Amino acid sequence: MSLIHVKNLTFTYDGSYEPVFENASFQIDTGWRLGLIGRNGRGKTTLLRLLCGTYPYQGTISASTPVSYFPYLIRRPEAPAIDAVSEMEPDYELWRLQCEMEKLRLDESILLRSYATLSGGEQTKLQLAVLFSSEQHYLLIDEPTNHLDLPGRELVSRYLSRKRGFLLVSHDRAFLDGCVDHILSINRADIQVCRGNFSTWMENRERQDAFEQRKNEKLLREIARLQDTAREKTQWAGRAEARKIGSAPADRPDNYRSYQGAKAERTMARAKAIEKRREAALEEKKLLLKNLERREELKLVQLPFYTERLAELRNIRIAYGARTVCDSFGLSVRAGERIALQGPNGCGKSSILHLLCGMDVPHGGEVRRGSGLRISFVGQNTSGLCGSAAELIREKEIDESRFYSILNKLDVPKAQLERDLRLLSEGQRKKVLLAASLCERAHLHVWDEPLNYIDVISRIQIEELLLRFRPTIVFVEHDKAFCEHVATRIVSMQKA
Structure with a gap:
């Protein structure tokens, strides 16, 4: 294997006064299973793009091995998936692709379906199969876990553990521990390389x-x-x-x-x-404490409710047209519980959360919510977040100083919130939604995959918050370590 040398790398986005990287130097072996970590906004995706040659930069990046980047951009998602494969890798060999698909438990029949009809997990696994079916490329893999359920994450982690020669961005601690042998960390003051998995890096x-x-x-x-x-x-x-x-x-x-x-x-x-x-x-x-990551305590004050039982779902059936996603499901939410809904993609977890919040979901069965129950909801998607932070504060009717304080503790300074929120990174946008939820006056918090795109240090802060203040919360999350530490009860769901 060869080395990639990065020397005095300096890069600043157009229109920004603050450099993403300034005179950064390091080297990596292309044979490593390398995990890339760092807080949101530190430039992880930017670094992958720089290694791809997407942006002009100052300094030198010397690599003798060509690179491939995940996720691929699919320009014709309505076409059959086999055409999307050709778009991703024109010179692919079918037998190699079939071998990788088998390791990822993908049926070959999905190649004949429209790419757009594949689930997020199927799309992720197919792209990884294409990525590893090509030879002599160094692979840059940017957050593959965002569309994978817990079994999918465990499968892909085992799959990657048998591979070599990739740089992987992920915030899932258990996922990283299962598949990497080195860590590249973008710190506050520098970039460092550490031998071992995430737990080794964290301990050091x-x-x-x-x-x-x-x-x-x-x-x-x-x-x-x-x-x-x-x-x-x-x-x-x-x-x-x-x-x-x-x-x-x-x-x-x-x-x-x-x-x-x-x-x-x-x-x-x-x-x-x-x-x-x-x-x-x-x-x-x-010279000391330059890279000390602040893990300041977050605070949450949840409204007390007048009865122990906040909500109850009985014999719930959810169907979208002819497709039934959930049948005969029941859930009771009591004060102080931290309930994790788990199950494969497509079993109706998000639909149950929406139904619990009173959203329009086609269903049968009985939904009971306590009179006057106030719920704070955070969804998977951040695409609707736009405008200024000040507008969001007014819309949510939340305390301004507390909102900014929480975000500052999550490493999103107020100066970055003065622009349109659409310009923030995905992780920073998710932090904005979580901070707003923590400021809302609510009896119950309902969070749908709250940790998507959130960096590891912030995940630990949120975990510590929930353990310290013990709010009533129902959530869906595929981060295994987070669920094991936080949940007081796990409710398993199956496909109908």
């Missing part, structure tokens, strides 16, 4: 942060001590200098004033030496 990161925190505290104490000592010696030397008369040599202690003057000079010299030590300690301190 926390150990390094703790070491730097202790060293920082020690230096602060040392700086304060040196500052006090230098001040005392400077003041003493100043007083002694004021009393000095004459210029007798210092080796005549009987001449008290001259002796005191010489002593004052030595004390002043020591004070200057101490000041230099203080400045050196300050310089050393500057």
